[in-house]
Amino acid sequence: xxxxxxxxxxxxxxxxxxxxxxxxxxxxxxxxxxxxxxxxxxxxxxxxxxxxxxxxxxxxxxxxxxxxxxxxxxxxxxxxxxxxxxxxxxxxxxxxxxxxxxxxxxxxxxxxxxxx
Amino acid sequence: xxxxxxxxxxxxxxxxxxxxxxxxxxxxxxxxxxxxxxxxxxxxxxxxxxxxxxxxxxxxxxxxxxxxxxxxxxxxxxxxxxxxxxxxxxxxxxxxxxxxxxxxxxxxxxxxxxxxxxxxxxxxxxxxxxxxxxxxxxxxxxxxxxxxxxxxxxxxxxxxxxxxxxxxxxxxxxxxxxxxxxxxxxxxxxxxxxxxxxxxxxxxxxxxxxxxxxxxxxxxxxxxxxxxxxxxxxxxxxxxxxxxxxxxxxxxxxxxxxxxxxxxxxxxxxxxxxxxxxxxxxxxxxxxxxxxxxxxxxxxxxxxxxxxxxxxxxxxxxxxxxxxxxxxxxxxxxxxxxxxxxxxxxxxxxxxxxxxxxxxxxxxxxxxxxxxxxxxxxxxxxxxxxxxxxxxxxxxxxxxxxxxxxxxxxxxxxxxxxxxxxxxxxxxxxxxxxxxxxxxxxxxxxx
Numbered sequence: 001x002x003x004x005x006x007x008x009x010x011x012x013x014x015x016x017x018x019x020x021x022x023x024x025x026x027x028x029x030x031x032x033x034x035x036x037x038x039x040x041x042x043x044x045x046x047x048x049x050x051x052x053x054x055x056x057x058x059x060x061x062x063x064x065x066x067x068x069x070x071x072x073x074x075x076x077x078x079x080x081x082x083x084x085x086x087x088x089x090x091x092x093x094x095x096x097x098x099x100x101x102x103x104x105x106x107x108x109x110x111x112x113x114x115x116x
Numbered sequence: 117x118x119x120x121x122x123x124x125x126x127x128x129x130x131x132x133x134x135x136x137x138x139x140x141x142x143x144x145x146x147x148x149x150x151x152x153x154x155x156x157x158x159x160x161x162x163x164x165x166x167x168x169x170x171x172x173x174x175x176x177x178x179x180x181x182x183x184x185x186x187x188x189x190x191x192x193x194x195x196x197x198x199x200x201x202x203x204x205x206x207x208x209x210x211x212x213x214x215x216x217x218x219x220x221x222x223x224x225x226x227x228x229x230x231x232x233x234x235x236x237x238x239x240x241x242x243x244x245x246x247x248x249x250x251x252x253x254x255x256x257x258x259x260x261x262x263x264x265x266x267x268x269x270x271x272x273x274x275x276x277x278x279x280x281x282x283x284x285x286x287x288x289x290x291x292x293x294x295x296x297x298x299x300x301x302x303x304x305x306x307x308x309x310x311x312x313x314x315x316x317x318x319x320x321x322x323x324x325x326x327x328x329x330x331x332x333x334x335x336x337x338x339x340x341x342x343x344x345x346x347x348x349x350x351x352x353x354x355x356x357x358x359x360x361x362x363x364x365x366x367x368x369x370x371x372x373x374x375x376x377x378x379x380x381x382x383x384x385x386x387x388x389x390x391x392x393x394x395x396x397x398x399x400x401x402x403x404x405x406x407x408x409x410x411x412x413x414x415x416x417x418x419x420x421x422x423x424x425x426x427x428x429x430x431x432x433x434x435x436x437x438x439x440x441x442x443x444x445x446x447x448x449x450x451x452x453x454x455x456x457x458x459x460x461x462x463x464x465x466x467x468x469x470x471x472x473x474x475x476x477x478x479x480x481x482x483x484x485x486x487x488x489x490x491x492x493x494x495x496x497x498x499x500x501x502x503x504x505x506x507x508x509x510x511x512x513x514x515x516x517x518x519x520x521x522x523x524x525x526x527x528x529x530x531x532x533x534x535x536x537x538x539x540x541x542x543x544x545x546x547x548x549x550x551x552x553x554x555x556x557x558x559x560x561x562x563x
Contacts, residue, residue: 027146028153046154046175047182050146051189058189073153076146 002043011042012052013061014095017080017088020062024079027053053078061087122165126151129173136183143186151176210261214386217257221382222375224249229374240290244283244299250378251306252276255313257382261389268317272309279305279553286557293498294557301502304549307332308542325539330454331388333399333447338384346376403451404465410448411468414441414475421482435503438483442510445476446538449517453535466525473518480511498560502552509548513541 003011019025019033027049034042056062061084067077080088126148134144151172158168176182228249232242255276259269283302288295311328318324350373357365452469484507520534 026149028150045177045181046150047147047177048185050143050150051182051185054143054186055189069149069153073149074145075149076142 001041003038003041008042008044012044013056014088014091015042016049016052016056017061017084017091020078020080021085021088024077026067026075026077030078056084059087060084122155122169125169126155129179132179133183136179136186138187138189139183147176147182210386210390213257213260214382217253217260218379218382221250221253222379224253225374225378226371229370240288240295240299241284244288244295244302245280246299246374247303247306248276248280250381251303251310253378254381254385255306255310258310258313258385259316262313262316264313264316268312272312276306276309282554286562288557288562292563294560294562297498297502297556298553301549301552305546305553308546308549311542322536322539325542326454326535329450329539329542330399331385333451333454334388335384337398337402338387339380342380342384343377346380399451400454403448407448407452407465407472408468410444411472411475414445414472414479418475418478421479434483435487435500435507438480439503439506439510442476442480442507442514445472446510446513446517448472449514449521449534450538453531453538463525466521470518470521470525473514473521477511477514477518480507480514484511498556498563501556501560505548505552509544513538513544 015034015037016030019030019037022033025033030053031044031046031049034044053062053064057064057078061081062078063081064076064078067075069075129151130144130148133139133147134141154172154175155165155168158171159165163171225246228242228245235241252273255272258264259272279302283298286294286298288298311325311332312319314328314331315321315324350369353368353372354365357368449469452465484504487504516537517534520537524531524534
C-alpha cells in the first residue's frame with residue numbers, strides 16, 4: 001500500500017524530527033530509516049528530503065554540520081535542537097488527536113483517550 | 117575522447133544539478149554523497165555499475181523536479197531570476213501555447229493596423245478597436261490553459277462578438293468624446309472577460325474572484341517590467357539604426373511596437389502563473405510600501421482642501437484626477453487584503469488604510485459637491501457623466517470599505533468581510549464600464 005502524496009507531505013516533518021530525536025543522522029541514513037519504519041509504504045523521492053532538511057534548519061528545528069564518513073567521504077550531519085523537540089512534541093499531539101479521531105470512527109484505536 | 121565511466125556519469129549528473137541557480141556547491145556535495153552511497157549499496161546487492169547508477173539516479177528524482185524544490189526553499193538565491201525550471205506536472209507545453217497565443221495577437225494587431233491604413237487611415241477606428249485584437253486572445257490563452265469547458269467559452273466569445281459588432285456599428289462623430297470613452301472603457305470590459313477566463317468560469321466564488329484580482333496586480337507588474345525592457349530595446353534600436361538607415365526606423369517601430377506590446381500581454385500572464393509558486397507576490401509588497409505614503413499624502417491634502425477651499429481655479433478635469441486617486445485607494449485596499457492571508461495581520465496597516473480611505477472620501481466629497489453645484493452652468497457632457505459615474509461607483513465602494521475596516525479594528529467584524537465586499541463589488545465596476553461603452557454613446561447621439 002502506498003500512502004497518498006499529500007499525507008506523506010504532512011508526515012514528513014514529524015517523521016524526520018522523530019528520526020533525528022533517536023540520534024544525529026545524515027540524509028541517506030534518514031531515508032533508509034524511513035523505508036525501514038514504513039516497510040515501503042512511504043514512497044519518497046529521495047532528492048526531496050534535502051530541501052525539507054534545509055527548511056527545518058532554517059526554522060531552527062535542526063542544526064547541520066559537515067563531517068566525514070568512515071570511508072572519509074564528506075557528509076552533512078543533522079541534529080535536532082530544543083526548538084525541534086518542542087515542535088515535534090506539538091506535532092505529536094496533533095497526530096495523536098487525528099488518529100484518535102479517525103480511530104474512534106473506525107474502532108481501530110489503540111491510543112488511550114486522554115483523561116479516560 | 118571521454119569514455120562513459122561510472123565516475124564520469126556521476127560528474128555529469130552533478131553538473132546537471134548545479135545548473136539550477138538555487139543549488140549551491142554544498143547542496144551538490146550532499147546530493148552526490150547520497151548518490152554514491154546509494155550506488156554502493158545497490159552494487160552490494162549484485163547490480164552492475166550501470167544498473168546501480170540508473171536506479172540510484174531514479175530514486176533521487178528527476179533533476180528538474182528536485183531543483184525546483186530547492187528553488188522553493190531557497191528562493192532568496194534566485195532573486196527574480198527568469199530561468200524557468202519546469203513544474204512537476206509537465207508544464208513544458210505551456211511555453212509553446214504561450215508563444216503561439218503571443219504570436220497570434222501580435223499578428224492580429226498588425227492585420228488591424230494594415231486594414232486601418234487600407235481604409236483610408238481611419239486612426240480612431242484602430243485606437244478604439246485595438247483592445248479587441250489583444251485581450252480576447254489573452255482570454256483565449258487562459259481558457260486554453262485552464263481547459264475551460266466549451267459552453268462558458270462560447271458564452272464569453274459571444275459577449276466579445278456582441279461588443280465588437282456594437283462598437284463598430286455605432287456611427288461615432290469623428291473626434292467625438294464618446295468615441296474616446298469607448299476606447300478607454302472597452303479594454304476594461306474585456307479585462308473582465310480575461311478575468312472570467314482566468315478563474316475558468318468560476319465567477320461565483322469569492323476566493324476565485326480574489327485570485328483574478330491578484331492575477332491582475334501581478335500581471336500589471338510583469339507587463340510594466342516587460343514594457344521597460346522593451347522601451348530600452350526600442351530606444352537602443354533607434355540609436356543603432358540612425359547612422360545607417362534613419363528612414364527605416366519608423367517602419368521598424370511600426371512593426372515592432374504594436375506586436376511587441378500585444379504579445380507581451382500573453383507573456384506577462386504566463387509569467388504570473390509560472391513564477392507564482394517560487395517568488396513572493398509583488399503587488400502586496402508594493403501596496404505595503406505605498407499605503408503609508410498615500411495615507412500621509414491624502415491626509416495632508418484633505419486638511420489643505422478643508423482649510424483653503426476649492427472655490428478658486430476650479431478645474432473641470434479635476435474630477436478625472438480624483439477618479440484616478442480613488443482608484444488607487446481602492447487598489448491599495450484590495451491588494452492590501454489580498455496579502456492578508458500570508459501572515460499575521462498588523463492592525464497598524466488597517467489604521468493606515470482607514471486613514472487613507474477616509475481622507476480620500478473627504479477630498480472626493482468636497483470636489484463632488486463643488487462639481488454638482490456647477491453642473492447647472494456647465495451641463496452634462498459624455499465625459500462628465502463618465503467621470504461622475506465612476507466617481508460615485510468608487511465613492512460607494514470606499515464608504516462601505518471604511519465602515520468595514522472600522523468594524524475590523526473595533527473587533528466587531530471579521531477581516532473577511534472587507535474581502536467579500538470588494539470581490540462582491542467587482543461586477544459593479546464591470547457593469548459601469550459596459551454601460552459607458554454601450555449605453556452612453558447612443559444616449560449622447562455619438563457626439
